[in-house]
Amino acid sequence: xxxxxxxxxxxIIFVIVMVMVVGALLxxxxxxxxxxxxxxxxxxxxxxxNILYAMGVNDNDEGSAVxxxxxxxxxxxxxxxxxxxxxxxxxxxxxxxxxxxxxxxxQAKAKNGGTRRLPxxxxxxxGKTFYIAPIRGKGLWDAIWGYVAMDENMVVQGAYFDHKGExxxxxxxxxxxxxxxxxxxxxxLSKNGDFKGITVAKGNADPKNMDKTDNExxxxxxxxxxxxxxxxxxxxxxxxxxxxxxxxxxx
Amino acid sequence: MGKDSRLILDPLTDNNPITIQVLGICxxxxxxxxxxxxxxxxxxxxxxxGVGNVVISLMRNIIPSxxxxxxxxxxxxxxxxxxxxxxxxxxxxLSKTLSVFVGLxxxxxxxxxxxxAFALGNGPWRSFLDGIGxxxxxxxxxxxxxxxxxxxxxxxxxxxxxxGDPIEKTGLYSIGYENNGFMLLSPMALIVVGIIIWIQRxxxxxxxxx
Numbered sequence: 415x416x417x418x419x420x421x422x423x424x425x426i427i428f429v430i431v432m433v434m435v436v437g438a439l440l441x442x443x444x445x446x447x448x449x450x451x452x453x454x455x456x457x458x459x460x461x462x463x464n465i466l467y468a469m470g471v472n473d474n475d476e477g478s479a480v481x482x483x484x485x486x487x488x489x490x491x492x493x494x495x496x497x498x499x500x501x502x503x504x505x506x507x508x509x510x511x512x513x514x515x516x517x518x519x520x521q522a523k524a525k526n527g528g529t530r531r532l533p534x535x536x537x538x539x540x541g542k543t544f545y546i547a548p549i550r551g552k553g554l555w556d557a558i559w560g561y562v563a564m565d566e567n568m569v570v571q572g573a574y575f576d577h578k579g580e581x582x583x584x585x586x587x588x589x590x591x592x593x594x595x596x597x598x599x600x601x602x603l604s605k606n607g608d609f610k611g612i613t614v615a616k617g618n619a620d621p622k623n624m625d626k627t628d629n630e631x632x633x634x635x636x637x638x639x640x641x642x643x644x645x646x647x648x649x650x651x652x653x654x655x656x657x658x659x660x661x662x663x664x665x
Numbered sequence: 666m667g668k669d670s671r672l673i674l675d676p677l678t679d680n681n682p683i684t685i686q687v688l689g690i691c692x693x694x695x696x697x698x699x700x701x702x703x704x705x706x707x708x709x710x711x712x713x714x715g716v717g718n719v720v721i722s723l724m725r726n727i728i729p730s731x732x733x734x735x736x737x738x739x740x741x742x743x744x745x746x747x748x749x750x751x752x753x754x755x756x757x758x759l760s761k762t763l764s765v766f767v768g769l770x771x772x773x774x775x776x777x778x779x780x781x782a783f784a785l786g787n788g789p790w791r792s793f794l795d796g797i798g799x800x801x802x803x804x805x806x807x808x809x810x811x812x813x814x815x816x817x818x819x820x821x822x823x824x825x826x827x828x829g830d831p832i833e834k835t836g837l838y839s840i841g842y843e844n845n846g847f848m849l850l851s852p853m854a855l856i857v858v859g860i861i862i863w864i865q866r867x868x869x870x871x872x873x874x875x
Contacts, residue, residue: 425729432736436743443750452754460757478824484757579765582705583698583815584849586765621832635818636698636849 459484461513462491467574468561469494469537469544479574479591497536501658503529517550517559517651532654537563544571547655551647554639555579558588562652564602566662569626570612573597575644585640596623596631602652604629609656611649614641672794676802682775683806684862685872689775693807694854696769700823703811707804709766711797712748714776717741718796721784728785737780742771775803810857818848 418424442448463481466472471494473480482490491513498512512533524530537544543566550559560575575588587593597612604610605627615630616638623631633641682688696702720740721728728736749767752760770776779799784792815821820828820838829836831844847853866872 419727419729420731425731428727428729428736429732432739436739440743440746443747449750449754453750456753456757576761577765579768581698582696582702582765586702635846 456484458514459487462487464561464574464576465513465535465537465546466490466494468546468563468572469539470563470572471537471539474591479589479594494537494539495535496538499534499536501532501534501655504657506658509533515548517548518557521550530654534655534658542571545655545659547652549647549651551643551650553577553580553588553643554585554637555581558640558643558647560644560647562597562648564652564659566659568602568609568652568656568659570597570600570602577640580637580640584634585637587634587637588640588644593631593634599626600631601627601629602648609653611645611652613645616641669791669794672791673798673801676795676798677805678802678865679869679872681802681806681865682778682799683803683858684865686775686778688778689773689803690855690858692769692773693803693810693858694851696766697807697810697854698814698818698849700808700811700815703807704804705762706766706769707800707807709763709770710773710776710803711800713741713744713770714779714796714800715793716796717744717776718779718784718792719789720744721780722787722789722792725785733785734777734781737777738771741776741780745770775799806858806861809861810854813857814848814854817845818853820844 419428444450460481463484466482466487467479471482471490473482481487495513497508498510500507500509500512500515513535515531515533517533520530520532533548535544535546537546544563545566546561546563548559548561550557552558556578558575558577558580560573562570562574563572565571573594575594577586577588580586580588600612600623602609602611610629613630614633616633618628618630618632620628620630621632676682679685683690683693692706696706717740721737724736724740745767749760749764752763779796783795787795812822815823816827820826820831826836828842829838831838
């Protein structure tokens with residue numbers, strides 16, 4: 415027994431067989447015949463749930479963030495989201511699949527000198543109009559992203575953040591209610607109308623967030639880099655929508 | 666049976682993977698800022714250890730000894746990825762909660778350590794018990810550390826404020842108590858683990874190495 419498994423030829427054959435078995439198994443599972451259609455569908459529903467969450471359509475109970483049920487997401491999405499816009503350069507067009515635009519790919523396109531397509535979702539709820547934009551950036555370990563709902567003056571009406579691999583208990587807390595709710599009512603513009611963004615600030619001496627026009631929310635202890643990532647993605651991505659909001663005022 | 670039950674009980678106390686063998690420290694530091702994360706990680710490791718130990722044990726006679734570590738790594742990585750994909754397809758909400766733990770499970774040295782030290786030399790049933798025992802021993806320490814870090818660092822347990830509201834100054838906070846933000850940082854996890862090691866070796870002098 416010992417001799418057989420110690421031979422080089424056996425080792426090589428073992429490696430080849432093992433890699434082939436494992437490779438075949440995993441690529442089958444991740445392929446179109448395997449679980450991929452189900453996973454893609456789940457991701458699509460999740461995007462609708464995220465957008466709805468940002469504009470306040472959710473099943474939140476006290477303290478925890480709960481999406482609308484996944485089987486109802488499609489229906490609610492077409493009920494509340496009245497228009498899906500794509501802003502490309504100076505042009506604005508409607509596209510009913512704008513929510514499927516991959517922000518990561520668009521960011522890469524802009525980096526390579528192309529024009530970025532900016533999706534913007536217009537929602538109506540209780541007579542109020544919401545403008546919801548996706549944002550994406552880097553946390554400490556991996557990607558972070560989110561959706562921010564604004565009114566026509568770029569005052570935040572709701573926010574949803576998510577992350578791929580931030581530290582549980584620290585950076586991962588950006589998707590906790592107490593952090594996301596802090597953004598509600600916060601102004602993205604400075605008092606004289608320039609775009610300033612919202613900074614996740616340490617020691618801003620305003621933990622209850624009474625001052626909504628200071629462009630700051632309270633940071634999470636132990637999650638400095640994730641917090642900086644949130645500030646950066648808000649500043650960078652939402653700034654691109656400023657011309658659109660300015661054109662709204664002209665009307 | 667006596668021998669088999671020791672496989673489960675020993676790792677809980679006198680042969681604990683974290684406090685005695687000092688394995689799995691990295692994840693014990695990383696994710697214990699909250700009790701909930703500690704519990705989720707413990708359950709995930711319990712599953713991977715149980716199944717992984719059995720798979721390695723079944724393969725123990727065909728794995729070439731020269732590349733056994735790589736073979737073990739492939740088994741645990743494959744297992745974790747399969748579980749991750751299945752959860753993404755059928756229990757998406759749960760997979761979102763677990764996704765951050767996937768990388769931590771693969772690199773957990775307790776898993777590799779038990780494959781190497783036990784499953785390669787023992788039958789499937791005993792390997793299964795050994796896996797469960799070590800995962801429980803790991804889980805106990807994680808939960809203890811998570812309990813103290815969340816309680817003293819955030820004043821909450823499982824997200825519920827148990828000491829009053831630090832911003833509104835109610836409960837303990839009304840008499841001047843403050844959360845210790847330092848507890849949320851990794852070094853304090855090491856100190857809590859150190860205190861557990863200290864208590865354990867004071868109670869059982871046999872554990873003290875020269």
